[in-house]
Amino acid sequence: MVSRRQPARQTIQYSIRPADLALHLFEVTLTIASPDADGQIVSLPAWIPGSYMIREFARNIVRIRAECEGRKVRLTKLDKHSWRAARCEGALSIHYQVYAWDLSVRAAHLDQTHGFFNGTSTFLQVHGQEMLPHVVEILPPSDIDGSDAYANWRVATSLRELKARRHRFGSYIADNYDELIDHPVEMGEFQLIRFEAHGVPHEMAITGRVPNLDTARLAADLKKICEQQIALFEPATKRAPMERYVFLTMVVGDGYGGLEHRASTALICSRNDLPVKGQPAMSEGYRGFLGLCSHEYFHTWNVKRIKPAVFAPYDLRQENYTPLLWLFEGFTSYYDDLVLVRAGLIDEKTYLGMLAKTLNGVLRGSGRLKQSVADSSFDAWTKYYRQDENAPNAVVSYYTKGSLVALLLDLTIRAGTQGKRSLDDVMRALWRRYGRDFYAPVHAGRGVTEAEVEALFDEISGLSLKPLLERAVRGTKDLPLAEAFEKLAVAMAPIAKPAKPSLEVRTRKEGSDCKLASVHEGGAAHHAGLSAGDALVAIDGLRVTASNLDALLARYRIGDTVAVHAFRRDELMNFDVELKTDSASQYTIEARDKPLAGAKLRKAWLKVRS
Numbered sequence: 001m002v003s004r005r006q007p008a009r010q011t012i013q014y015s016i017r018p019a020d021l022a023l024h025l026f027e028v029t030l031t032i033a034s035p036d037a038d039g040q041i042v043s044l045p046a047w048i049p050g051s052y053m054i055r056e057f058a059r060n061i062v063r064i065r066a067e068c069e070g071r072k073v074r075l076t077k078l079d080k081h082s083w084r085a086a087r088c089e090g091a092l093s094i095h096y097q098v099y100a101w102d103l104s105v106r107a108a109h110l111d112q113t114h115g116f117f118n119g120t121s122t123f124l125q126v127h128g129q130e131m132l133p134h135v136v137e138i139l140p141p142s143d144i145d146g147s148d149a150y151a152n153w154r155v156a157t158s159l160r161e162l163k164a165r166r167h168r169f170g171s172y173i174a175d176n177y178d179e180l181i182d183h184p185v186e187m188g189e190f191q192l193i194r195f196e197a198h199g200v201p202h203e204m205a206i207t208g209r210v211p212n213l214d215t216a217r218l219a220a221d222l223k224k225i226c227e228q229q230i231a232l233f234e235p236a237t238k239r240a241p242m243e244r245y246v247f248l249t250m251v252v253g254d255g256y257g258g259l260e261h262r263a264s265t266a267l268i269c270s271r272n273d274l275p276v277k278g279q280p281a282m283s284e285g286y287r288g289f290l291g292l293c294s295h296e297y298f299h300t301w302n303v304k305r306i307k308p309a310v311f312a313p314y315d316l317r318q319e320n321y322t323p324l325l326w327l328f329e330g331f332t333s334y335y336d337d338l339v340l341v342r343a344g345l346i347d348e349k350t351y352l353g354m355l356a357k358t359l360n361g362v363l364r365g366s367g368r369l370k371q372s373v374a375d376s377s378f379d380a381w382t383k384y385y386r387q388d389e390n391a392p393n394a395v396v397s398y399y400t401k402g403s404l405v406a407l408l409l410d411l412t413i414r415a416g417t418q419g420k421r422s423l424d425d426v427m428r429a430l431w432r433r434y435g436r437d438f439y440a441p442v443h444a445g446r447g448v449t450e451a452e453v454e455a456l457f458d459e460i461s462g463l464s465l466k467p468l469l470e471r472a473v474r475g476t477k478d479l480p481l482a483e484a485f486e487k488l489a490v491a492m493a494p495i496a497k498p499a500k501p502s503l504e505v506r507t508r509k510e511g512s513d514c515k516l517a518s519v520h521e522g523g524a525a526h527h528a529g530l531s532a533g534d535a536l537v538a539i540d541g542l543r544v545t546a547s548n549l550d551a552l553l554a555r556y557r558i559g560d561t562v563a564v565h566a567f568r569r570d571e572l573m574n575f576d577v578e579l580k581t582d583s584a585s586q587y588t589i590e591a592r593d594k595p596l597a598g599a600k601l602r603k604a605w606l607k608v609r610s
């Protein structure tokens with residue numbers, strides 16, 4: 001519904017201010033010039049796009065009240081996300097506080113050192129007026145205690161400035177509600193790194209103390225990643241899909257994660273993963289961080305513009321089911337590391353080693369034999385995002401197996417067309433048809449359906465890929481990767497099993513106890529009746545601690561039976577465990593010189609020269 005009284009270009013107005021840093025409260029005021037005559041409904045989203053789990057952000061609203069032309073009016077709660085204000089002739093304003101103490105990329109966080117928020121946590125949606133421009137005044141915490149402790153705070157966001165200088169407090173604008181909640185905001189005393197990628201300004205705001213951070217290296221490496229991706233989608237024009245791009249990075253002692261947005265990303269990383277001045281080696285942690293940046297940046301095209309049909313538009317009240325996350329997360333996971341090797345940041349050997357690690361991880365869980373990536377995607381809300389101790393035996397990751405599906409298709413298309421076509425061509429076709437104009441004013445913003453995606457592989461490659469796709473996406477058999485690799489002169493060879501006994505469990509440390517986190521189906525522990533949650537006490541009368549399990553087991557041979565004591569619900573239980581070897585197949589993946597034609601295809605795939 002749109003207001004009848006004032007059809008002119010109105011705006012929805014918000015102001016947001018860090019109100020109590022120690023209590024972690026943002027104070028928000030929403031002003032609606034022409035509220036719904038029947039009583040304005042407002043709500044907060046139940047989930048944040050990109051993270052497929054119901055999170056019920058409205059539970060963090062601490063106090064809320066409404067005023068009509070300055071007089072208090074009733075606000076009735078309709079359900080866990082929504083309110084209806086009493087009828088109001090004139091401007092309706094809603095004042096509320098948001099508790100912000102979730103140190104993740106998905107919600108909001110506020111203390112004396114910084115503030116961070118996603119619009120899904122802070123900005124009530126004004127039902128019926130979502131298509132109006134939304135203006136936000138972002139205010140500093142300066143007047144909290146009269147001190148100037150926050151005088152150096154700045155703002156980092158990809159929201160467009162309306163009345164604000166770059167990186168300053170002031171008012172910002174979004175074309176509609178969907179855009180408003182797609183630009184997270186960071187405030188504080190962050191380090192700022194700037195670079196251009198094919199002419200487009202990019203920046204990274206880094207919050208958290210990082211001594212001797214090698215900012216020049218970070219800028220140079222990110223530039224290579226971003227330019228590689230821009231050129232992948234637009235090889236002729238090298239045109240990026242956004243006017244500027246912002247990486248918001250929160251640095252902590254131990255953390256890893258990211259969430260994609262249309263012109264920015266929110267990241268969380270470990271301090272030790274960031275590069276140190278004067279230490280030029282590529283650490284595994286830094287490689288992982290660059291992979292994360294690359295992943296979220298790739299989403300700028302794949303899921304923020306090329307989208308599943310059910311995400312256009314998002315229904316923010318409830319689960320949005322799609323079987324296509326193998327494409328949107330899996331293919332993004334494939335390209336994130338591939339871009340690193342193509343940009344020259346890692347070498348071929350390292351890249352193939354990373355592929356082996358992904359493959360071996362997928363082969364470790366028996367869940368892969370029960371759930372397809374299409375089903376894993378559909379059930380993301382209740383399974384992948386809510387993993388319990390049974391997950392390895394029940395769930396397959398549409399990220400990791402999805403990236404292997406992309407790999408298989410890419411190798412197959414390259415070999416089948418003698419290198420004339422590749423998965424890059426399929427991505428470009430998706431981009432041209434569904435992505436490029438997604439946010440254009442006249443474009444309806446249509447997403448892509450499962451049938452359209454699947455038809456595209458045959459159309460673009462000229463091959464008959466349907467049976468392979470069916471097996472890879474809706475099947476549960478392992479993928480025929482060894483054959484596909486062979487044609488690009490890559491050897492995938494099984495690793496000889498070490499004659500080392502294994503319980504086939506994952507353990508977790510609890511104090512000095514060794515607790516079973518999960519028990520793998522078909523392994524020695526499963527056959528003996530051990531269960532996730534059991535606290536191991538002793539093996540053959542010798543105490544098991546959080547750190548000595550492998551050393552104790554190493555004294556035995558495969559086939560030996562040992563007496564295991566464990567506590568379950570504080571009751572001592574005995575198990576006779578016949579030791580077995582780790583049953584998961586594991587592989588190495590290495591480049592070969594021959595056949596020559598295959599090696600040539602491989603070099604074109606990875607864009608390596610030597």
Ligand SMILES: [Zn+2]
Pocket residue numbers: 260295296299328329332
């Ligand atoms: Zn992703």
